[in-house]
Amino acid sequence: MIEPAVIVIGQAVAALLVAPFIVGLIRKVKARLQCRQGAGVLQPYCDLLKLFRKDVVVSTHTSWIFTATPYILFASTLTASLLVPIFLSKVPINFAGDVIAVVYLLALGTFFLILAGLDAGSAFGGMGSSREAIVASLTEPAMILSIFAVGLTAGSTNLSTIVHKTALLQDIVTDPPPHLMAFVALFLVTLAETGRVPVDNPATHLELTMIHEAMVLEYSGRYLALIEWASALKLLLFLTLLSNVFAPWGIATEAEPAWMALGVVIWLVKVSGLALVIGVIESMFAKLRLFRVTDLLGVAFILSLLAVVFFYILRV
Amino acid sequence: MIQLALLIVLAGYCLGILLSLLFHHRPRIQNVVAHGSALLGAAGGVAVGAMGLAAESPFVFSLPSTLPLLRYAVRLDPLSAFFVLAISLVGVAVSVFALGYVREFYGRHSIGALGALYNAFLLSMTLVVLADDGFFFLVAWEIMSLVSYFLVVTEHEKAEVRYAGFFYLIMTHVGTAFIIVTYLVFYQQAGSFSFDAFRNLSEPLPQALQSVAFVTALIGFGTKAGIVPLHVWLPYAHPAAPSHVSALMSGVMIKTAIYGMVRVYFDFLGGEFPWWWGFVVLTVGAVSALLGVMYALMEHDLKSLLAYHSVENIGIILMGIGAGMIFQSYGLTHLAALGLLAGLYHTINHAMFKGLLFLGAGSLLYATHTRNMEEYGGLIRKMPWTAFFFLVGAVSISALPPSNGFVSEWLTFQSLFLSFQLPDLLMKIMLPIGAAMLALTGVLALACFAKAFGISFLAMPRSAHARHAREVPATMRAGMAGLAAACVLLGVAPMVVVPAIDRVTAPLIGVSIADKVLAEGGFAVMPMGTGFASISPAVLGILLAGLVPLAWLVAVALGGKFRKRYYKTWGCGINLTPRMEYTATGFAQPIKQVFSTIYRPTVKLETELLEESHYFAKHMRFETHIEPVFQEYLYDPVVRSLNAVADRLRVIQTGSLQLYLSYIFVTLLLLLLWVR
Numbered sequence: 001m002i003e004p005a006v007i008v009i010g011q012a013v014a015a016l017l018v019a020p021f022i023v024g025l026i027r028k029v030k031a032r033l034q035c036r037q038g039a040g041v042l043q044p045y046c047d048l049l050k051l052f053r054k055d056v057v058v059s060t061h062t063s064w065i066f067t068a069t070p071y072i073l074f075a076s077t078l079t080a081s082l083l084v085p086i087f088l089s090k091v092p093i094n095f096a097g098d099v100i101a102v103v104y105l106l107a108l109g110t111f112f113l114i115l116a117g118l119d120a121g122s123a124f125g126g127m128g129s130s131r132e133a134i135v136a137s138l139t140e141p142a143m144i145l146s147i148f149a150v151g152l153t154a155g156s157t158n159l160s161t162i163v164h165k166t167a168l169l170q171d172i173v174t175d176p177p178p179h180l181m182a183f184v185a186l187f188l189v190t191l192a193e194t195g196r197v198p199v200d201n202p203a204t205h206l207e208l209t210m211i212h213e214a215m216v217l218e219y220s221g222r223y224l225a226l227i228e229w230a231s232a233l234k235l236l237l238f239l240t241l242l243s244n245v246f247a248p249w250g251i252a253t254e255a256e257p258a259w260m261a262l263g264v265v266i267w268l269v270k271v272s273g274l275a276l277v278i279g280v281i282e283s284m285f286a287k288l289r290l291f292r293v294t295d296l297l298g299v300a301f302i303l304s305l306l307a308v309v310f311f312y313i314l315r316v
Numbered sequence: 317m318i319q320l321a322l323l324i325v326l327a328g329y330c331l332g333i334l335l336s337l338l339f340h341h342r343p344r345i346q347n348v349v350a351h352g353s354a355l356l357g358a359a360g361g362v363a364v365g366a367m368g369l370a371a372e373s374p375f376v377f378s379l380p381s382t383l384p385l386l387r388y389a390v391r392l393d394p395l396s397a398f399f400v401l402a403i404s405l406v407g408v409a410v411s412v413f414a415l416g417y418v419r420e421f422y423g424r425h426s427i428g429a430l431g432a433l434y435n436a437f438l439l440s441m442t443l444v445v446l447a448d449d450g451f452f453f454l455v456a457w458e459i460m461s462l463v464s465y466f467l468v469v470t471e472h473e474k475a476e477v478r479y480a481g482f483f484y485l486i487m488t489h490v491g492t493a494f495i496i497v498t499y500l501v502f503y504q505q506a507g508s509f510s511f512d513a514f515r516n517l518s519e520p521l522p523q524a525l526q527s528v529a530f531v532t533a534l535i536g537f538g539t540k541a542g543i544v545p546l547h548v549w550l551p552y553a554h555p556a557a558p559s560h561v562s563a564l565m566s567g568v569m570i571k572t573a574i575y576g577m578v579r580v581y582f583d584f585l586g587g588e589f590p591w592w593w594g595f596v597v598l599t600v601g602a603v604s605a606l607l608g609v610m611y612a613l614m615e616h617d618l619k620s621l622l623a624y625h626s627v628e629n630i631g632i633i634l635m636g637i638g639a640g641m642i643f644q645s646y647g648l649t650h651l652a653a654l655g656l657l658a659g660l661y662h663t664i665n666h667a668m669f670k671g672l673l674f675l676g677a678g679s680l681l682y683a684t685h686t687r688n689m690e691e692y693g694g695l696i697r698k699m700p701w702t703a704f705f706f707l708v709g710a711v712s713i714s715a716l717p718p719s720n721g722f723v724s725e726w727l728t729f730q731s732l733f734l735s736f737q738l739p740d741l742l743m744k745i746m747l748p749i750g751a752a753m754l755a756l757t758g759v760l761a762l763a764c765f766a767k768a769f770g771i772s773f774l775a776m777p778r779s780a781h782a783r784h785a786r787e788v789p790a791t792m793r794a795g796m797a798g799l800a801a802a803c804v805l806l807g808v809a810p811m812v813v814v815p816a817i818d819r820v821t822a823p824l825i826g827v828s829i830a831d832k833v834l835a836e837g838g839f840a841v842m843p844m845g846t847g848f849a850s851i852s853p854a855v856l857g858i859l860l861a862g863l864v865p866l867a868w869l870v871a872v873a874l875g876g877k878f879r880k881r882y883y884k885t886w887g888c889g890i891n892l893t894p895r896m897e898y899t900a901t902g903f904a905q906p907i908k909q910v911f912s913t914i915y916r917p918t919v920k921l922e923t924e925l926l927e928e929s930h931y932f933a934k935h936m937r938f939e940t941h942i943e944p945v946f947q948e949y950l951y952d953p954v955v956r957s958l959n960a961v962a963d964r965l966r967v968i969q970t971g972s973l974q975l976y977l978s979y980i981f982v983t984l985l986l987l988l989l990w991v992r
Contacts, residue, residue: 052875059885061776061892063696063703075863079856095840096856098849100729101717104758105856108716111762118770118898120885126898129770133763134906141755148733148748157733157849218885222871222878294910301752308748312741 002255004092008082011091014264015081015240019232020044022239022275029279044232048225056221061121069116070219070226073109077230080105081237085163085244087263089253094160099147102159103140106193106234110136113227117215128214131290135199135211138297139189142304146182146189149307150245153179159245167248177314181307183246188300190238190278192293194231197282199293209287236271239278243270318375318392321363325404325442328357332435336428343427347418350431354411354438361404361442368397369816376448385509386455391448394820395583399445399575402664403568405802406671407438410567413675413795414560416788420682421558425470430558437463437564444572450499450509457495460572461488461540464565468557477556484553487546491539497532498580501525514584526585530593533580534600541573543634544604545946547627551611554626555619555687559678562619566626567671571663574633581641582656582824591743594641601638602750605631605757610914613764613907614942616689616900618677621768622670625713628757629666633659635750636728642743643731644825650832651734653818653825654843657833658727660817665720665806669712672799676706679792680772683785689771689900693778698785703773705796710765712803715758718857720806723841725758726851730843763907771900778894808854811838901940908942916943 024041031038058066083097083105097105110132117129151157154165192199195212204210216227244251250266252259288296332353339345368375371392378389392400414434418427440460447453465488469481499509505521506513521529535546542550550570554562581593608627615621640655679702680695681687696703712719715726732754735747777783787793806813811834818830835842835850842850885892908915920939926932968979 049874052871053878054875055879055881057881057883060882061694061885063774065696065774071864071867072860074867075860078863078867079859082859093855093859095836095842095850096852096859097717098851100726100849101722101851101856104715104717104722104726107714107759107762108711108860111711111714111716111766114763114766115770115774118766118903119774121775121892121894121897122885122887123896123898126903129766130898130903130906133766133903134910137756137759137763137907138910140759141752144729144755145748145752148751151733152736155736155848157730161849222875225875226867226871290906291909305749305752309745312736312744316741 002257002260004255007088007092007255007260011086011088012078012082014086015233015236016078016229018268018271019229019236020048022236022271023232025272025275026279026282029276030283033280033283044228048229051220051225051228052222054221056223059120059218062119062218065112065115066119066218067223069112070223070230072112074226074230076105076109077233077237081233081240083159084237084240085160085248085251086240087252087260087267088255089164089167089248089251090160090255094158098157099151099159100144100157102237103144106237107136107140109230109234113215116219117217120218122218124214124217128211128217131211132215135192135293135297138294138301139192142185142297142300143189143193145301145304145308146185147241147245149178149182149304149311152308152311159241163244163248163251164253166245167251167253178307178311179246181303181310183242185300185304185307186238186242186245188296188303190235190242191281192297192300194235194238196278198285198288198296201287204287239271239274240267242274243267318364318367318371319377321360321367322377322390322392324360325357325364326439328353328355328360329435329439329442332357333432333439336431336435338428340428343422346427346431347415350427350435351411351414351418354414354431354435355408357435357438358404358407358411361400361407361438364392365397365399365401365404368392368400369394369819371397378448386451387449387510388452389448389510390443390446391511392446394823395575395578396445398660398664398817398820399571400442402571402667403438403441403445406564406567406667406799409795409798409802410560410563410671410675411795412798413563413678413792416791416795417558417560417678417682419789421470430467430470433463433467434561437467437561437569441564441569441572445575448511450503450511450514452509453511454492454496454499457492457572460569461485461492464557464561464569467561468553470558470561471556476552480549480552480556483549487539487549491536491546494532494536494539495576496536498529498536501529501532502584511579511584515586521585523590527590527593529580529585533577534597537573537576537580538600539573541570541577541630541634542604542627543600543630544607544627545950547604547608548944548946548951550627551615551620551623554623555617559619559674559681562622563671563674563678566623566674567667570626570630571667574630574637574659574663578637578656578660578824581637586824589641589645591642591645591740594638594643594645595743595746596638597634597641598638598747598750601631601634601636602753603631604628605635606753606760607914609757609760609764610911611942613760613767613904614915617687618680618689618692618768618772619674619687621689621764622673622677625673625761625764626666626670628761629662629670629713632725632728632754632757633662633666635659635754636662636724636731639728639731639735639747639750642735642738642747646738646740646743648737649825649827650829650844651731651737653821653827653829654727654734654833655731656821656825657814657817657829658724658731660820661727661813662721662724664813664817665712665724665803668799668802668806669709669719669721672705672709672796672803673713675792675796675799676702676709679788679796680785682788682792684779684781686779686781689768691779692772692782693894693897694774694776695782695785696773698777698782699773699787701793702788702796705793705800706773707769708800708803710769712807714762714765716762717851718807718853718860720803723807723810723851723853725754727841727843729754730849734843734848760907767900767903771898771903775897776892776894778897808857810834810841810853814838814841916945917941918943
């Protein structure tokens with residue numbers, strides 16, 4: 001047995017260390033599909049380090065909200081990822097928050113990021129903020145409901161309980177139709193929340209098409225580094241949710257070092273696999289018009305709602 | 317002890333009424349005595365509320381009156397005490413705030429009248445929740461409605477204020493009429509207006525009459541609470557009042573309606589509900605919550621925006637209560653208690669953060685003399701304290717952790733999700749759909765308050781008003797600080813709040829659930845000890861507060877020393893002006909487009925082109941409106957037909973005195989013939 005505090009810290013460190021790797025992996029996949037060599041998968045680490053060492057330029061129009069937001073965003077995203085089982089099914093502080101808490105912690109970061117986008121007074125920041133607001137409004141209900149649909153099988157909205165119970169289950173697929181719908185819904189939410197094609201393009205710097213990049217347009221240096229790192233962490237958090245909530249097999253169900261080491265390896269394989277899928281999707285699809293995005297997110301919302309309804313109907 | 321505290325409440329408010337009228341034309345003194353006395357009364361109210369919640373048995377007191385049927389009966393049970401506490405806590409903060417805010421009205425309006433009405437308003441609200449007699453309740457309710465009407469029309473020189481007041485006056489009386497019907501239903505069975513008789517009917521009401529009481533109470537109290545579609549007066553009346561009164565109206569007056577509903581449903585009709593009652597309440601709540609926040613998003617008048625959010629939050633409260641009623645009708649008493657607890661938790665939370673936000677809006681109005689958000693901007697630098705308090709309120713109402721709004725919305729979510737324990741398939745499915753609507757409501761509220769805070773306080777000032785704004789006086793800041801502190805404490809201290817509310821719900825439902833809802837030594841909240849889920853706002857708060865410095869340390873460790881350079885925002889080569897900033901209208905535009913089936917926006921664009929060239933416009937005029945659906949399709953037809961009937965009746969209204977006297981004579985004659 002290992003001290004709970006060590007597990008919490010280990011989880012935070014693992015999440016923070018792996019997050020940039022996922023971003024690098026997706027970029028590499030996209031480059032290979034475009035017949036480019038592309039930068040190494042470790043490039044995001046170098047980018048972050050470089051940004052941390054740079055001086056920052058702060059707009060004279062901004063207030064303390066602008067300076068505080070990177071720290072708040074980083075802290076809220078990290079807090080949320082402490083509540084998500086990564087390599088151990090029962091997170092030590094799982095009593096502190098369930099899936100609703102995770103969603104609202106991420107919303108806290110989004111709230112401040114929207115404010116920061118408005119703070120500099122440029123129209124681009126405002127545009128990004130306004131678009132982020134509508135995207136977030138449509139994704140977050142779908143996220144709560146899709147995980148609730150899975151939680152119904154486990155009888156809990158606590159992520160640790162869901163993952164733990166599903167991991168211990170003998171029969172692999174319990175409620176196939178609702179889980180499948182919920183998975184698709186959560187996958188669409190992942191694309192939207194983490195600013196991926198077809199909702200947003202993380203590689204673009206064309207002002208009129210971007211959402212997330214427009215909001216953080218005024219940031220530089222270590223502030224930008226913190227925001228980029230938090231975004232990578234958020235992406236990892238969603239991929240972890242997708243893999244561990246729907247397919248938790250291989251995760252350590254007890255706090256034994258050997259099992260947890262195996263859990264880390266399996267987790268890395270699973271999230272890397274999902275990153276590959278996202279890389280392929282980004283290469284295959286074009287970005288949607290903003291007002292088409294809402295159709296996609298509407299689909300996610302309705303699917304997650306149907307998942308809940310079907311769970312009950314199939315049990316009758 | 318309770319008698320003494322009640323005496324202080326009565327003395328404080330009555331003194332306030334008398335003294336503020338006494339010092340004629342001495343606004344400074346009137347301000348101090350009116351709000352000083354109100355402060356005393358409200359402080360007494362806090363003591364009454366606390367003692368009432370702690371007391372073992374209800375405190376009862378009554379005086380006979382000279383009028384038939386009326387008894388001045390007062391009963392302080394935990395439910396009353398809870399609402400007295402909510403009213404008085406907000407009352408304390410608002411009274412402190414008013415000391416500074418009312419200076420705005422010196423020389424323009426009678427401070428004596430304002431102060432006297434303010435005290436009467438607080439007193440009447442306290443009496444409404446204390447009354448133990450149907451007739452006395454109605455008298456207090458009517459005083460509350462009339463006094464608040466007079467407060468709404470304080471600035472009666474403005475036409476829109478008179479319209480708002482008139483609209484409010486009509487609607488509140490329609491509501492009162494329905495409440496009277498509710499009480500008459502009980503009266504004809506009980507033979508007395510005393511609440512004790514309502515509670516212990518010798519034989520229970522027939523099912524049909526119970527349902528009549530349910531529906532009339534929902535409409536009657538719902539009108540005051542502002543449920544959709546009876547909400548239309550609220551966004552007119554609440555903003556029209558002076559801001560400290562708006563804080564009371566939106567923060568606590570609409571909660572007296574929640575009190576009325578809980579009293580009638582759980583106390584008088586207690587226990588046996590048909591399933592559709594709870595379902596109706598839940599549906600009304602969900603629709604009110606979603607439409608309230610959607611209309612709020614389209615508002616650019618800060619106070620109207622906040623008023624629409626009251627519709628939203630009443631909806632959230634009713635979702636909790638409705639879920640509780642559904643569980644109650646299936647005999648799941650523990651879950652019923654949970655739903656009611658969630659609703660009441662949100663009630664006191666909303667009182668705090670809505671009070672705070674209206675005081676913040678009042679401060680902005682005080683500093684800039686406008687309510688239009690498009691004329692604010694950059695105020696965080698001019699008014700740092702107001703900005704900070706408003707931010708606390710915005711975070712709380714958006715239900716972001718670790719605020720109080722997060723805890724109560726989370727409990728509401730849980731009571732909706734626990735529907736899988738219900739035997740009925742339809743209900744099993746409908747409650748999670750309610751949760752989906754709640755989730756949508758929550759995030760739209762976040763978008764709305766990101767807009768309200770971002771456009772009002774950030775970036776550059778958008779008008780001369782905002783450029784010349786100054787921070788508000790210390791008393792106003794103190795009032796806001798108190799409510800902001802309450803928002804934080806109600807969030808991180810569920811171990812105090814949950815047992816207190818449990819004392820309210822336990823006698824109504826018959827089971828105590830405090831020890832099942834609290835976990836980890838009171839630092840975590842969970843529904844029913846089922847292991848279904850739990851949250852610990854305190855731990856989340858500590859983690860958030862601890863990780864912010866950690867993020868800073870990480871940045872220092874990886875980056876070392878750094879320089880911060882300040883430069884103006886890049887405006888693509890030209891100097892940035894406030895006209896280039898995103899406006900509130902622009903911010904909400906994508907939401908308007910996505911939900912256009914609900915808003916049905918109309919856009920009018922008039923362009924006058926130059927004669928020399930058709931490529932350049934001389935003038936452009938852009939107008940956009942959203943359709944006021946309820947007014948157009950529900951209220952206007954009623955008003956039109958009323959007017960038509962009144963037109964016909966004009967035939968007998970000639971204005972001649974002889975004719976009226978002969979009407980009386982004929983009526984008397986007919987009555988005599990009839991009773992003979």
